[in-house]
Amino acid sequence: MATPQREIPATSPYSRPFYKWLDRLAPIGLALFMMAVFVDYSWWMLKSPTHIATWRSLIFFAIWIPTTLFYVIMAIKDIAQNWNGRWEFAGPKARNPLADTVGAQKAEMQRDFFRSVTGKRYDLTQNAFFRWLFHRRWYQFAAQLPNVIIFNIVIIAGLVGVVNPNRNFATVITWYVWFGVLFVLMIGVGRAWCLICPFSAQAEWVQRLGLFGKGKKLFTRGLKWPQKYSTLLISVFFFLGLTWAEEFYNIAGPGKPAFTSMLVAGIIIWDLFYALTFERRSFCHYGCPLNGVIGVVSAVAPFEGFRAKDRTLCKTCTTKECMKGSNRSYGCGWYEYPGSMSSNFYCGLTGECFKGCPYENIGLSVHAPLKEAYQPKKKRFDLAVGVTLMMGALFFEIVNATPQYAAFDNWLSHVTGWVAIAKALDGQLSGYPNPLDYMGIILLFPLFGWIIANVGSWISRGQIKARELFTRYSYGWIPLFGLGILARQLPKVLTNGPTIAQVISDPFGFGWNMFGTADMNMHARSFAYHWILFVQLSLVIIGAVASIVVNQKISQLDFRGRPGARAINVLMNGTIVFLMVLLLGGYYYIALINPGHPLAPPF
Amino acid sequence: MATIAIVNHERCVGCELCTRACGVTHAIQLDLERNWVEVSEELCWACGACERMCPFSAIALPPWAEPNKELRDSIYAKNRKPKKSRVVAQAEEIGEEEEEEMLVGRSQ
Incomplete structure (x- = not known):
């Protein structure tokens, strides 16, 4: 159950005066950084001869001055409170002896639920x-x-x-x-x-x-x-x-x-x-x-979030500082309880539980990727529906780059009168995309997943319910969705990303040159477009392989020994392959019809 | 249907703070497989202790709920040990006094 732990020293190795001063000065440094950015921007704003005393500088100062004042005043308050080391951790409390008897017994009873702590972790x-x-x-x-x-x-x-x-x-x-x-x-x-x-x-x-203090x-x-x-x-x-x-x-x-x-x-x-x-x-x-x-998509990541190192201790803890807060910390803002976390879906990494736990029982482990997707025993139906809906959104983003879709959308907008509504909203809008076909494309995917789950249920002769199959196997779509959507963002990011060099020096386009990089003209398009398609395709293939791995594990952990489990596993892997082929075809087709692409037809 | 505390299964993390709070009738139990708590309809007398205890407000009573004290008393009456009759209790007291006297006498 519990991972082998090293003894935690009673006093922090960072309690020497140097670290105390570091603790005091770090927030001051951050507040000064905030002030420096404000002063720098204001100086450039005042220096630009054409724009001072216009509505532009009015908006600029109307947003900058109150926000900076708010941050700095709050920071001063927190620094003053923090000065004498109010949050210095005195060292962990002694372990509750009941943890080894009652706690261990309780954790053992939930062994099946807590299966997510197996495997190598650091x-x-x-x-x-x-x-x-x-x-x-x-x-x-x-x-x-x-x-x-x-x-x-x-x-x-x-x-x-x-x-x-x-x-x-x-x-x-x-x-x-x-x-x-x-x-x-x-x-x-x-x-x-x-x-x-x-x-x-x-x-x-x-x-x-x-900003960072613990108020009452x-x-x-x-x-x-x-x-x-x-x-x-x-x-x-x-x-x-x-x-x-x-x-x-x-x-x-x-x-x-x-x-x-x-x-x-x-x-x-x-x-x-x-x-x-x-x-x-x-x-x-x-x-x-x-x-x-x-x-x-966090489920793909190799981090498991802040989680209890030893659940038996949490079973006997009655104070629950991780959830309720203590004099050094707030309770978890994300409604998470480290003692029973089985996935990192909702861990916002705020570290409040780490500060709160009087037993130093919270850890942040690194483990093999994809574990969080298949290991949770409690898989959720709403999350499964969400994954399939978002997969639909991903496919919409691919489909909407094709001319066939544009023509269909245009026709539908004229038939339904959507164009007139869009024009009424803003004269420049063309009414693209029509919400009807947008929702239609997206809803296809939950429907597809549901049909496959019903087929699986039929294979098991009704022994496994379609709802359970849908819920558990939808988690297998996660890696494909995560890497597929990353692949969709890549062309835009890689081709336009290098413009950041200019923009950092000249954020408003007023002709400033804050860091001397305003004239750096990087022609990103020339280096990005040859190989970008292959990066996209390989990302999709990696995502599909990962999805199949997750599917295999789900079959092993959740459906082993149940009627028709093997045939259902093949069916679900086939679904992933089908989705992968659709994605690959989509990305290839978009690249093909892009007139600048080397794979595009020459006419 | 009885008015009982309702558990938000999306939010409940199975920390069992409400189980500890529900000390009078023990109406709340942890579902070991799903790691959320279940409230027993027969035992919950809508006192609201669980609602006050839950840090994530995952368990709540409906706004119209009022403590069903009769239910509490009936459960209490069923569960407590049978009360000794007055005569027996007096006899025991007398017996203790005699014992004490004897002890005192011996020591003297």
């Missing part, structure tokens, strides 16, 4: 540095602050910057860099994006009235999220809505950067509303459009 918190880092209150704040600054500049750049999307910080950062980095982070670490997410960071700072009172109404709407599907529907809106308003480029900044600001305000109304991180669970995607 616990990062065995390393003294990581232990020290995760105990710091400013651990998450240090990760969030740079991102918060970047996304504040995104909002400002979208509003005041030039309209050319390739010269505007907002479009380049959000759609060319962020969307690529996001998927790499998901597949590499899991919810690393949620750790550094600037949207919920700002909302949480307001909710807690502090919260600034929120703290309502409970209604039970009826406690499902992942809400966030999946928001994701589908966002994808549609992004295509409809052509936000992702080349579109108006103002739309990007409105989208980002809208998400922040929406998040703030949730944070002030509901408890903890309800937004991240039930409002964030990316929650479904990030949670699902």
Whole structure:
């Protein structure tokens, strides 16, 4: 059950004065960094001769000054509280002797549920540095602050910057860099994006009235999220809505950067509303459009999130600081309990449980990838439906690049009168894509999964229910979806990504040169387009192989010895191969009809 | 249908804090296979202790629920040990006194 543990020293190796001062000075350094960025931008803004005393600089200062003031005042408050080492960890409590008797017995009774702790793992918190880092209150704040600054500049750049999307910080950062980095982070670490997410960071700072300190009172109404709407599907529907809106308003480029900044600001305000109304991180669970995607794709990552090292101890713990909070930490914002976590879907890596646990019983392990997708005993129906819906969204993004779809969509929009509605919304919009065929394409995939599950149920002569087959085998779609959607983002990221060099020096397109890279002209298209298709195809093939591995494991763990299990396994692997062929064909066809591509026909 | 606490299965993590809180009638038990708690309809008297204890608000009573004290008392009456009659209790007390006297006498 429990992994072999080294003895944890009673005192931290980082309790010497040097580290105490490091602990004090790190937040000060971050606050100074924030001030430095503000001063630098203001200086360049005041220096540009043409734009001062216009509405542009008004917007600039109206956003920068209050946000910087808020961060700096909050930081000073927290630094003052932190000064005398209030959060210094005194060392772990003695182990409860009941853990070896009652706790072990209870954990043994749930052996089947806790099957996810098997296999080789390396616990990062065995390393003294990581232990020290995760105990710091400013651990998450240090990760969030740079991102918060970047996304504040995104909002400002979208509003005041030039309209050319390739010269505007907002479009380049959000759609060319962020969307690529996001998927790499998901597949590499899991919810690393949620750790550094600037949207919920700002909302949480307001909710807690502090940047990284542990306050006593919260600034929120703290309502409970209604039970009826406690499902992942809400966030999946928001994701589908966002994808549609992004295509409809052509936000992702080349579109108006103002739309990007409105989208980002809208998400922040929406998040703030949730944070002030509901408890903890309800937004991240039930409002964030990316929650479904990030949670699902995290299963591919080799990190298992903060989790109890020894569950027997948690079984006898009555205080549960990880969930309730202590004088050094808040309770988990993500509604997770390290003592019974079996997947990393919902671990936001905030490290509050690590700070809270009086027994030092929380670890952050690295293990073989894909484990989180097949090992959980409790697989969820809403998550399964979400995966199939998102697979539909991925296929829509491929299909919408073809001329056949464009013609069909145009015809449908004229027949249904959608064009007139779109024109009424904004004169420049063409009404593309039509929501009817958008939803039609997406709904095909849950339907497909459901039909396959019914066939599987028929193979087992009704012994295994279709709902169970659908729920468990949909987890096998996860790697294919994760790598497939990364492949979809790659061309945009790789061909336009290098423009970041110019944009960093000249974020608003006013002709600044902050870092001397404004004139670096990298012709990314020339080096990206030859091989990009092959990278895409190999990603899809890797995803499909991973999916088949997951399917095999699911068959072994969940269906071994049940009627028709082998035939169902073959059927499910066939489904993955079919989806892979569809994806490969889609990417190849898009590349083929792209006039600049070497594989395209010469006419 | 009886008014009992409702568990949000999406949110419940099986920490068993509510099981500990439900100390009067022991109406809540952990489902070992699914790792969420189940509330027994016969035993839950809607006192709300579990709701106050749950850190993630995964268990809640409907807003109209009121503590069903009769149910609590009936369960309590069923479960407690039979009460000794007054005469027996007095006799025991007397016996203890005599014993004490004897002990005191011996020591003297």
